[in-house]
Amino acid sequence: PGLMEAFSDVGGGLCHFSAHSQLTELDLPMKPHSCGLANQKPHFPQDRHSPSKAPPPVLVAMMNVYILVTSLTPLTSFLHDISVVMTHQDQYGQRMKIKDFLLQQLGPTTSNEAVGQINRVIGAVLQAASAKEKQESDIRCVLCFQLLTFSLLFSGSTTPVVVQVDTKLTFTGLRDTFQRQITRDLILEDMLAVLLRPPTHLSSETHLSLEKLMEQYGGCRGTNAVDFLLLLRFNQQLKTTSAFQLLYPSSPSLSSAPCDISSLLLKINHYYEFQTSSRENRMNKWTNQQPDSSQGACVDPHLRQIYTDPALILTPPFNPKVKEYHTEVNFDTVMVRIRPEPVSAACRVHLDEHRGPRMVNFPIGLGSSEISILVTDGAEPLPVVMTIYKVQVYRESRPSLPMFGDHVTCSFAQDCGLRVLPGLPCGLQPHRSESRSLLQSCSSGKTPGRWVVPCLSCSDNRTCDWREVAWQPDNCYHPLVDSPLLQDCLTSRKVLFIGDSTNRGMMYFLMERVNSSLKDWGKAHDTLVYQNLNGGRTQVSYSYYPQFWLEKNERPTFREALLQLIHRSQPLLNSNQTILVVGGVQWLNTNHLRTVQEVLDRESLGDILVVVKSLGMGFHLPVDGIRSLSLTEIQNLFRENEDIISTAEHLGYEAIDTFGITMGRHKEFLQGRCACHFHEVEKLRSSKPPDSLASTTKWTRTTQTGPGTGLSSLSTVQDTDQAGGTFHIRGPVNQVYSEILLSRLCLRAREEVIR
Structure with missing residues (x-):
């Protein structure tokens, strides 16, 4: 408390003890206006280079050092060996040991002199502050302490x-948030190691220890209990x-009073100085810390801490011996920056893989995500994994408020957090629903639309029932295809998919819908053919493109x-009995479509049905190791999508038009670093169909308070006569544009029959 008062600001940055002291700036190595002005950018003196060969300044730098004061009267204080330094040539500071920085800047002889001057300057300021407080109060707090930052x-x-x-x-x-957190934790942990020794209390044993101590360091008796306790601590x-x-204390001269508490402190200090100097040369090692552990093998392959931004609450609380954790984040947390810190500097940390980065931005999809942290031996030429930590992160769905009474219908086309179309409104807007009986079925899958949702107020998205959100095309609707009709319209047809994992998600959705189950699934990155669909009456084949993991000169062309x-997939009929679905997240362009036309004409397949899945949202987060799009680049994607x-x-x-569908719900991506996957395959625990497949398709019908006539993103179809499979495709956004695909396939088939 005394130091808090001494270094308080009495106005304009003037320190309290300076305002009531006769000391001037000439008497004390301190600017008097040095209190209460934290986080001010330092002003370095400008170098003045004269025409002569005068040497430049020895050192121009700002250094933050950290002081632990454990007693004010008498004064006892400690200096941490870590500092934050910034020279006049640096834009940002860096964490370095004081000795290492000065040695680097000044050389061995002058750096030792500079260390002594740091001790002298800080000691003088602390003495001045403590002397003033001692005059005002004789109350002594043995267990008080204070951390200070001296610039x-x-x-x-x-x-x-x-x-x-x-x-x-x-x-x-x-600059880095984690560097600040790590430095802060290191200093606090070292502080606790100094302060939180075994409990000290004035028991009979304590008195005996103190008596022995007093005899050993001066033979003084009769010192009061507070002095005894302070000396023991x-x-x-x-x-x-x-x-x-x-x-401090560090003065070589002793007080005239041999039993003065300050003199006794000095004697104790001299005793430990003598022991230390007999073991090693203090000129080469000025702290009593353990030797640098950054060299040699990783003998303690554990983490000291897992740093995250935003801060995650781990369950159980972090312990280096515990390897598995779980945590939960809210819907709006779409990314976490993570930096694990090893116990030993000789150990290396990698995220997700053997040669993964030490610190990453990790996208958090809806539901469960897993972060793997590998601790490896840095001394080995190839990373040898010694310990693996896992953090399971569960991201909550958008908060939903059930509708039990009157509500209004709201709609949105884009999120205000990612405004792709600056000229159009963002977020929830009042929506006027039209009766489905007045609407016609959509003539194309590219019909623009918006998401509709029932809310208590369109000005607050927390009042909406997001379980009822549905895609509503403008002035039309997409007929939903039930299982019998879907199985009938896909009979004797072959569906070919070419594209990336987003295209593959549509394929697996089709397979589950037509079979009412999904028994065969995999993250295929090559060509697959499925012939067991629809009782053997439908064939689906798939080819992954582009194979980005290969070198460019080794990748197959489109x-x-x-x-x-x-x-x-042969044999293929040159009719709408053959369907080609082409597309992906963001690689597709107009040249690919012209290539499709050329290839089909050459293969005598010019009359087959071609469905183009357009671009989609993704790569909008600054994730390490993959490309990250700026807002301008995403706006350019919208124009490319239109082309x-x-x-x-x-x-x-x-x-x-999958870009228009995903644009408003870009936060609802599932697992994957690209933040572009709106589907996920989950394994069912039993052969019983999932609850979401146990009902007929859910249509939102028009009422006075209903949200409209859109296709619900929670809609699914189940043929209850067939047993469920072992996998299920989940993801409401993927479900909507996949249902539009099925609607267009079967509607086009009916139109062909009519013609």
């Missing part, structure tokens, strides 16, 4: 000037191995991948 300015001399004192830890200059603190080095898919749809229409192809 020191070196301007061409080995003697610094104190320009800022903070009564809390500050890390001005450190000081003795324990000096015995503690820590990065904190004694700063033409080659398409030809391989066609040849693996793709226009080209598809010109070529006579069907198009499904």
Whole structure:
């Protein structure tokens, strides 16, 4: 409390003890206006290079050092060996040991002198502050302590000037959030190691220890109990191995009173100094910390802490010996930055894979995601995994408020957090629903639309029942195809899919819908053919494109991948009995569609039904290791998407505008680093169909308070006569555009029959 008062701001940054002291800036190596101005950018003196060959300043730098004061009267304080330094040439600061920085800047002889000057300057300021407080109060707090941050300015001399004192830890200059957290935790852990020794109380044993201690260090008797306790604690603190080095008392001269408490403290300090100097050269090692552990083998392959931004609450609380954790985040948390810190500097940390990065931005999809942290031996030429930590992260769905009474219908086309179309409204808007009886079925899968949802108020999305959100095309509707009709319209037809994992998600949805189950699934990255669908009456084949994991000169071209898919799917009829679904998240362009036309014409398949899945949202988060799109680039994607749809229409192809569907719900991605997957395959625990498949398709019908006539993103179809499979495709957004695909396939088939 005394230090808090001494370094408080009495106005304009003037320190309290300076305002009531006769000391001037000439008497004390400290700017008087150094209190209460935290986080101010340091002002370095400008270098003045004269025409002569005068040497430049010895050192121009700002250094934050961290002081632990354990007693005010008498003064006892410790200096941590870690500092945050920033030279006049640096834009940001860096964490370094004081000795290492000064040695790097000044060399061995001058750096030792600078260390002594740091101790002298800080000691002088603390003495001045404690002397003033001692005059005002004789109350002594043995168990009190205070951490301080001293900002020191070196301007061409080995003697610094104190320009800022903070009564809390500050890390001005450190740009990275994790570096600030790690540095703070290191200092606090070292502080606790010094302070939280075994409980000290004045028992009979304690008195005996104190008596023995007093006899050993001066033979004084009769010192009061508070002095005894302070001496015992000081003795324990000096015995503690820590990065904190004694700063004060350190005067070589003893007080005239041999039993004065300050003299006794000095004698204890001299005793430990003598023991230390007999073991090692203090000129080479000025702290009593353990040797640098960054060299050699990883002998303790554990994590010291897992740092995250935003901070995750781990269950169980972090313990280096515990390897598995789980945590939950809310819907709006779409990404977590994670930085694990090993116990030993000789150990290396990698995320997700052997050579993965040490720190990453990790996208958090809806539902469960797993983060793997690998601790490896840095001394080995190839990473050898020694310990694996796993963090299961569960991201909640959008909060939903059930509708039990009157409500209004709201709609949205884009999220205000990612405004792709600046000229159009974002977020929830009032929506006027039309009766389905007045609407016609949509003539194309590219018909624009919006999401509709019932809410208590369109001005607050927390009042909506998001379980009822549905896709509503403008002025039309997409007929939903029930299982018998779907099985009938796909009889004797072959469906070929070419594209990436988003295209594959539509394929597996079709397979589950037509079979009312999904027994065969895999993250295929090659060509597959499924012939057991619809009782053997429907064939589905798939080719993954582009194979981005291969070197560019080794990747099959789109033409080659398409030809391989066609040849693996033969024989094919040149009619709408053959369907080609082409598309992906963001690789497709108009040249690919022209290639489709050329290949089909050459293969005498110009009359087959081609469905183009357009672009989709994804890559909008700054994730490490993959491309990240800016808002401008996403807006450009929207224009490219329009060109793709226009080209598809010109070529006579069907198009499904998945970009417009995913744009408003870009936060609802599932697992995957790209934040582009709106589907996920889950394994069923039994052969019983999932609850979501146990009802007929859910249509939102028009009432006075209903949300409209859209296709619900929770809709599913189940043929209850067939047993459920072992897998299920979940994902409401994928479900909507996949249902539109099925609707267009069967509607086009009926139109062909009528013609």
